[in-house]
Amino acid sequence: MELKALSVEAFINETGSDSPAPGGGSIAALNGATGAALIEMVAALTIGKEKYAAVEAEMKDIQVKAHEMKARFLAYIDEDSAAFNKIMAAFKLPKETDEDKKARSAAIQEATKGAALVPYH
Secondary structure (H helix, E strand, O other): OOHHHOOHHHHHHHHOOOOOOOOHHHHHHHHHHHHHHHHHHHHHHHOOOHHHHHHHHHHHHHHHHHHHHHHHHHHHHHHHHHHHHHHHHHHOOOOOOHHHHHHHHHHHHHHHHHHHHHHHO
């Protein structure tokens, strides 16, 4: 399921469900996207106004950067959930033999490193 495509209400309901995702990283990304959208809005409300003509070029630059940040944060919503799901899948790997245990442990470590990169970015 693509979380970023959900309605606000559906996203909130999914967050409150027994599903482990979206979790904290996806929520943080949503908040980042919302913050970037607010910056984008302020820039848009400033551009074209005579009394802000002196800062119009700066506002246009800010608007573009905020739009790019918003898009990045929206992508992180689903990237974070996908990374978490990889960790959960790694924990479900077989652990019957020593070889299984070694492969499972390596997969858990690799998935955890991958999941840490999303909030890092």
